Amino acid sequence: MAASAPRVAVIGGGVIGAMSAWQLAGRGARVTVFDRYGRGHDRGASAGESRIFRTIYKEGGGYVPLLRRAGELWRELEATSGRELLTLCGGLTIGLPEHPDLLSVRRCAREHELPHRILDSTQAGGTFPQHRMDRAEIAVFDPNAGVLRPEPAVQAALDAAESLGAEIRSYQPVDELAETATGWRITVDGHRFDTDHVLLCPGPWARTLLPRKEISVQARLITACWFAARDVAGHRPDRLPIAVRRHAEAGFSCFPVLDGVAVKIVPHHLGWPDLDDPGDLPRGAEPAFAKAASAAVERLLPGLVPHPVRIGTYAEGFTPDEHAIVGPLPGSANATVLTGFSGHGFKLAPVLGEIAGDLVFHGKSGYDIGHLDPSRFA
Ligand SMILES: Cc1cc2nc3c(=O)[nH]c(=O)nc-3n(C[C@H](O)[C@H](O)[C@H](O)COP(=O)(O)OP(=O)(O)OC[C@H]3O[C@@H](n4cnc5c(N)ncnc54)[C@H](O)[C@@H]3O)c2cc1C
Known part of the structure; x- marks a missing residue:
């Protein structure tokens, strides 16, 4: 792998962090995922046997292009993992x-x-x-609606990331984050870890990890x-x-x-x-x-x-408007946040991983995600 490939620390290995790790590792980033629990655990938002996938979206037609792409990526992850993850039962x-x-x-x-x-x-x-x-x-x-299987889906995405070179560190809670001249220093169980970019995917732990007004979760x-x-x-x-x-x-x-x-x-x-x-x-x-x-x-x-x-x-x-927070962390360089999925993030997770890749590599995404801008709660 090229030495110039960015080092990305993904904090949170729920479905959003797992899909992001898969997509980032696929683009050549040197990825390390930290999670306070084990792979596919049932303590956060990404467990419980089943999740709804829908393409006709009551939360707004603006999500339709994202859902179409998510559907394709769910099939790609199934092909990669050999597991059935999405059953289109209507x-x-x-x-x-x-x-x-x-x-x-x-x-x-x-x-x-x-x-x-x-x-x-x-x-x-x-x-x-x-x-x-x-x-x-x-x-x-x-x-074109159906049922997703959350535990195997998280595991499939982490496995896919790992096979592309990502390191998955379970039972490693991130205690501190500090911006440095060139990136970020994170403290995990008393140990320091330097990285070029942090991707913050803490799910419902957003306030604990990021006690800032604009991360209103x-x-x-x-x-x-x-x-x-x-x-x-x-x-x-x-x-x-x-x-x-x-x-x-x-x-x-x-x-x-x-x-x-x-x-x-x-x-x-x-x-x-x-x-x-x-x-x-x-x-x-x-x-x-x-x-x-x-x-x-x-x-x-x-x-x-x-x-x-x-x-x-x-x-x-x-979040207050029940749309997620996705984008560069306001006021910080080399930090991207994806959190606050408000009860409807699972089905979108693979395309959110792709968007995380866009944000880390280019600072912006071609998808229309203006309504998810983190600065709207500042
Ligand atoms: C019961 C339920 C039903 C749902 N139904 C649907 C549905 O039908 N369809 C749908 O699309 N969506 C649904 N959702 C929403 C969807 O499941 C969530 O939006 C999605 O799983 C959020 O994933 P996440 O990765 O953001 O959060 P999580 O899965 O909670 O992952 C966050 C991870 O971050 C880790 N973490 C946090 N802080 C730290 C730290 N400091 N250091 C290290 N690790 C840390 C946690 O351990 C956790 O693993 C539902 C949610 C729930 C709870």
């Missing part, structure tokens, strides 16, 4: 036609001419009886619940698309059976409370939370046994 957005999410999904599909089908409750009930819909509700079906607790399917075959990805449900009584995302037992639900209507320390996750959910999640399942997903068989707790970093 996706449903279900709710009343006038619900803001239904309106924005339809607008996005129309404006970007994305294939989709709009089903009334009778049509949807015939094809997707797993969901009990009210008569006035509709479902928007996105054939609040860690929040997201709880997922798994409910056993009465008919497992009828709830696998070939029969049950991923879904985002917007009902008057409950809102959640819903994932097909991947473990041979249960459908995963991530309730949205029960709140995602702030966490003072993302490292301090509760072991499970309060009984009131489990009871409310069960009530939503009993009402809206009749094919599931309405008592959770498994509960998982995860931390995610949210």
